[in-house]
Amino acid sequence: MNAARLAAFAALLAALALPPVLQAAGADFYLGTASRILVYAVAATSLNLLLGYGGMISLGHAAFFGLGAYATAILLSEGVQSGLVHLLVVIVAVGVASLVIGAISLRTRGVYFIMITLAFSQMLFYLVNSVKGYGGDEGLTLRVRSLLPGGLDLRDGNTFYYCALAVLALELFLLHRFVHSRFGRVVRALRDDEVRAEALGLPVFASKLVVFVAAGILCGLAGALSVNLQGYVSPNLLHWTQSGTLLVMVILGGVGTLWGGLLGAAALLLMQELLSAQTEYFEFWIGWVLLGVVLFARHGLAGMLRSLFAPKVRS
Amino acid sequence: MSERALLEIRALHKRFGGVAATDGVDLKVAAGEIHALIGPNGAGKTTLVAQVAGQLASDSGVVHFDGAEITHLSPHKRALRGLARSFQITRLFASLSVLENMAVSVQASSGHTFSFWQRVDADQALVERAQAMLERLGLGDKHDWRIEQLSHGEQRALEVGMALAGKPKLVLLDEPLAGMGAQESAEMTALIGSLRGEFAVLLIEHDVDAVFRLADTVSVLVNGRIIASGKPEDVRRDPGVAMAYLGSEQEVL
Numbered sequence: 001m002n003a004a005r006l007a008a009f010a011a012l013l014a015a016l017a018l019p020p021v022l023q024a025a026g027a028d029f030y031l032g033t034a035s036r037i038l039v040y041a042v043a044a045t046s047l048n049l050l051l052g053y054g055g056m057i058s059l060g061h062a063a064f065f066g067l068g069a070y071a072t073a074i075l076l077s078e079g080v081q082s083g084l085v086h087l088l089v090v091i092v093a094v095g096v097a098s099l100v101i102g103a104i105s106l107r108t109r110g111v112y113f114i115m116i117t118l119a120f121s122q123m124l125f126y127l128v129n130s131v132k133g134y135g136g137d138e139g140l141t142l143r144v145r146s147l148l149p150g151g152l153d154l155r156d157g158n159t160f161y162y163c164a165l166a167v168l169a170l171e172l173f174l175l176h177r178f179v180h181s182r183f184g185r186v187v188r189a190l191r192d193d194e195v196r197a198e199a200l201g202l203p204v205f206a207s208k209l210v211v212f213v214a215a216g217i218l219c220g221l222a223g224a225l226s227v228n229l230q231g232y233v234s235p236n237l238l239h240w241t242q243s244g245t246l247l248v249m250v251i252l253g254g255v256g257t258l259w260g261g262l263l264g265a266a267a268l269l270l271m272q273e274l275l276s277a278q279t280e281y282f283e284f285w286i287g288w289v290l291l292g293v294v295l296f297a298r299h300g301l302a303g304m305l306r307s308l309f310a311p312k313v314r315s
Numbered sequence: 316m317s318e319r320a321l322l323e324i325r326a327l328h329k330r331f332g333g334v335a336a337t338d339g340v341d342l343k344v345a346a347g348e349i350h351a352l353i354g355p356n357g358a359g360k361t362t363l364v365a366q367v368a369g370q371l372a373s374d375s376g377v378v379h380f381d382g383a384e385i386t387h388l389s390p391h392k393r394a395l396r397g398l399a400r401s402f403q404i405t406r407l408f409a410s411l412s413v414l415e416n417m418a419v420s421v422q423a424s425s426g427h428t429f430s431f432w433q434r435v436d437a438d439q440a441l442v443e444r445a446q447a448m449l450e451r452l453g454l455g456d457k458h459d460w461r462i463e464q465l466s467h468g469e470q471r472a473l474e475v476g477m478a479l480a481g482k483p484k485l486v487l488l489d490e491p492l493a494g495m496g497a498q499e500s501a502e503m504t505a506l507i508g509s510l511r512g513e514f515a516v517l518l519i520e521h522d523v524d525a526v527f528r529l530a531d532t533v534s535v536l537v538n539g540r541i542i543a544s545g546k547p548e549d550v551r552r553d554p555g556v557a558m559a560y561l562g563s564e565q566e567v568l
Contacts, residue, residue, distance in 0.1 A: 182422060183431040189408045189419045196406040199368060201394030201423040201481060210429060
């Protein structure tokens with residue numbers, strides 16, 4: 001328990017020290033990679049909440065990433081630069097969208113749930129494709145970024161990095177509190193056996209909907225961050241293959257583990273970075289790694305780390 | 316049986332294709348009694364339990380519970396009104412510890428489901444209630460065990476105990492003795508006996524010996540119909556029961 005807290009603290013310190021260290025080493029280029037990892041870690045962690053803790057396998061989670069990105073991009077292109085306004089609009093817009101999609105999708109289970117979330121995300125994919133006013137299928141390039149209180153501009157690489165780190169740290173802290181809370185126990189119970197949970201008098205549908213909406217909003221925030229990092233949005237952000245990428249991250253990192261989203265995002269993006277420099281067919285090799293993890297390390301990288309450092313800790 | 320029953324089922328039906336699994340069942344369970352429902356394999360016992368607890372929607376008929384009609388309520392709303400059930404095939408939460416399984420069952424009836432900030436294991440009242448229930452089941456010293464470490468009998472005891480955790484008015488026990496050895500079976504029978512007066516029990520059971528020792532009232536379900544209902548000794552002597560339930564054999568009950 002204390003070892004876990006110590007490790008978390010050390011990880012946070014290392015993350016805080018990264019930008020000056022990279023600068024001193026003359027490797028500023030990698031700050032962009034680190035920032036990308038943080039953004040995708042926020043998204044993958046939100047999917048891990050939905051999938052790993054809630055037991056809901058969604059193939060449409062990237063839709064919320066895309067919605068958050070488009071909401072921010074549209075505001076920016078209309079000259080609204082206030083980060084607080086972006087935050088509020090993303091929470092409301094993605095919250096409403098995930099509430100509607102969740103309320104309908106959660107009436108189904110298993111493979112039907114996978115299919116209906118996929119259908120919703122493809123509907124939104126084609127919707128943003130057809131909105132010509134905001135770039136249509138070509139996407140939208142932005143010349144400005146969100147402004148944070150205190151005159152901070154997310155255009156600045158360091159500012160963006162620390163902002164994304166703050167969002168991820170907050171998300172992980174919330175997830176940690178949730179897992180050990182009353183609600184967290186209910187959600188784990190209904191993931192194990194929904195019929196039993198319902199028979200005990202637990203509000204299964206409402207609980208799943210709350211998790212679905214929370215995961216959607218968190219993923220929307222990742223989307224809002226990604227606009228500020230890339231300066232660009234396109235319908236591809238909502239494509240179902242993006243949802244697949246998030247799933248791969250969660251599985252690599254560890255389904256139903258606190259750190260799984262971060263570890264998976266880091267592992268996948270770093271592998272892509274390193275392997276794509278060596279070979280055109282890097283996805284082939286990533287496939288082998290994924291296969292190995294699924295077959296031999298069921299709790300992914302997080303599970304491997306846990307068994308290395310704290311073999312007796314229960315999840 | 317003239318006073319208002321706690322559970323009253325009237326003309327309940329359920330068809331699966333051409334098979335009438337529940338074919339006009341009328342049944343009353345009084346507060347505090349142990350009411351056994353017996354019947355041969357395929358008589359429709361488990362279907363009836365699922366209809367009463369809400370996992371299966373009925374085609375027609377009425378279920379009254381504690382002064383209100385509950386025919387169309389969802390399972391969790393029925394549970395919150397005090398109608399709990401255990402399952403024939405053990406359904407426990409595999410990733411939770413023994414104590415956590417019991418605590419989440421206690422929690423279900425005490426609300427505050429969506430509290431996501433406070434640590435749940437710091438809730439002393441919840442832990443104490445769950446631990447007290449585990450002591451009663453003889454699982455007090457195994458509170459931090461994993462479910463898979465429990466023996467079959469212990470899992471069955473927890474299965475039944477979780478249904479009792481919310482202090483229901485009526486508990487439906489679906490074959491609590493299924494697959495048990497003699498020793499485990501005796502302990503479970505003693506546990507069920509100890510519920511008399513505290514909870515009403517609708518006991519679905521194959522083990523006829525146990526049923527006649529435990530029950531205040533016995534009903535016999537055959538082909539989706541109740542063919543006899545009354546005191547154990549009356550049902551035991553009922554010639555129709557011997558014929559239908561035991562085929563041509565007689566006086567085996």
